[in-house]
Amino acid sequence: MRFVADGMLGKLARWLRLAGHDVIYIGKLNLPSEKQDEEMLEIASKEKGVLLTADVVLHKRATKSGLKSILIRETEIAKQLVEISRRLGKRIEIVPENSRCPICNGPLTSVEKNAINNVVPEKVLIANDSFWRCTDCRKIYWKGKHWKNIIETMNQYENMMK
Numbered sequence: 001m002r003f004v005a006d007g008m009l010g011k012l013a014r015w016l017r018l019a020g021h022d023v024i025y026i027g028k029l030n031l032p033s034e035k036q037d038e039e040m041l042e043i044a045s046k047e048k049g050v051l052l053t054a055d056v057v058l059h060k061r062a063t064k065s066g067l068k069s070i071l072i073r074e075t076e077i078a079k080q081l082v083e084i085s086r087r088l089g090k091r092i093e094i095v096p097e098n099s100r101c102p103i104c105n106g107p108l109t110s111v112e113k114n115a116i117n118n119v120v121p122e123k124v125l126i127a128n129d130s131f132w133r134c135t136d137c138r139k140i141y142w143k144g145k146h147w148k149n150i151i152e153t154m155n156q157y158e159n160m161m162k
């Protein structure tokens with residue numbers, strides 16, 4: 001699924017990429033907010049992406065003009081991911097095998113530990129067995145503490161909603 005995230009949702013954009021989704025994130029444009037909204041709507045329409053926005057006005061404008069839009073009300077990242085899952089009727093899963101690079105949106109591929117000896121700090125090499133590399137910018141990823149925390153919080157929150 002392709003998303004177009006508004007400038008306030010940079011962190012969410014990075015996590016959706018980790019969850020394997022194609023996310024267009026253009027950050028804060030140096031435009032008056034009216035112009036910025038128009039730009040966002042144009043991109044969402046051109047790229048056929050689901051607009052993600054925390055802005056009620058923009059959300060209403062998007063749905064009025066026939067675009068798919070999800071209004072993000074939550075502020076915590078794990079809750080935002082659950083919020084999107086519910087709106088899509090499809091769980092957002094963070095599985096590294098399907099991930100995209102949170103920095104550049106490139107696809108990740110699994111990489112052997114001994115191929116990255118000199119790239120990753122030794123204590124990270126010792127603590128982890130699986131690593132992934134971005135095929136575009138070459139950045140290395142592993143399931144760090146932050147990753148585990150988000151998945152745990154998502155599970156807790158989903159259970160709470162049941």
Ligand SMILES: [Zn+2]
Nearest residue numbers: 101104134137
């Ligand atoms: Zn990358």
